[in-house]
Amino acid sequence: MRVPWKQVASWHCNACGKCCREYTVRLTFYEYLLLRKTGFVEEKATGYYIKKIGKSCPFQHRNLCLLHGKIKPKACRLFPFVILKKGEEDARYEFGGEEFYVYLELGCPNIKIGKGGIAPLVEEAIKVYLGLQFMPALQHQPQLEYPHCLQILHPSSYTSGEPQSGHTPTGAFSVRRGGSKTSSFFFSK
Numbered sequence: 001m002r003v004p005w006k007q008v009a010s011w012h013c014n015a016c017g018k019c020c021r022e023y024t025v026r027l028t029f030y031e032y033l034l035l036r037k038t039g040f041v042e043e044k045a046t047g048y049y050i051k052k053i054g055k056s057c058p059f060q061h062r063n064l065c066l067l068h069g070k071i072k073p074k075a076c077r078l079f080p081f082v083i084l085k086k087g088e089e090d091a092r093y094e095f096g097g098e099e100f101y102v103y104l105e106l107g108c109p110n111i112k113i114g115k116g117g118i119a120p121l122v123e124e125a126i127k128v129y130l131g132l133q134f135m136p137a138l139q140h141q142p143q144l145e146y147p148h149c150l151q152i153l154h155p156s157s158y159t160s161g162e163p164q165s166g167h168t169p170t171g172a173f174s175v176r177r178g179g180s181k182t183s184s185f186f187f188s189k
Contacts, residue, residue, distance in 0.1 A: 009116030
């Protein structure tokens with residue numbers, strides 16, 4: 001269920017991971033092309049989607065998202081915001097001389113209903129929607145960097161620091177907290 005942004009008092013992302021478990025992410029064709037080599041995308045009559053493993057997104061590691069940089073789907077970057085070209089008056093927001101209708105998905109546990117001041121968040125969401133900004137500032141939580149699903153697929157080939165015996169590292173990714181790297185992980189083919 002969606003609620004117009006003017007009926008929301010506040011919202012913040014605490015990286016609970018609920019959205020990754022409860023929603024199926026629809027992809028643009030470009031995002032589908034970027035992610036199809038992972039094997040975790042599917043084509044349906046209604047479009048392209050990230051394929052769930054059980055009830056979880058395959059790119060979710062604990063409550064962290066493994067898709068970052070240019071491969072994170074726009075639907076994920078925008079959640080819980082939904083931006084439409086038509087809607088009700090309480091959802092209307094004008095930006096750059098255009099009208100947008102902005103809603104929030106009530107499946108997010110951090111939405112507080114009431115009158116408030118989330119207009120700056122709505123503007124950020126519209127900028128993400130239009131491609132003027134990559135990530136909303138409030139979604140910059142601790143995140144794992146690329147390579148997305150490799151650790152999930154082959155966890156035995158990862159260690160905290162050095163590659164396991166017999167493995168030649170072909171890349172690495174790190175866990176970031178507030179911009180500083182805290183742990184490095186190596187992966188091999």
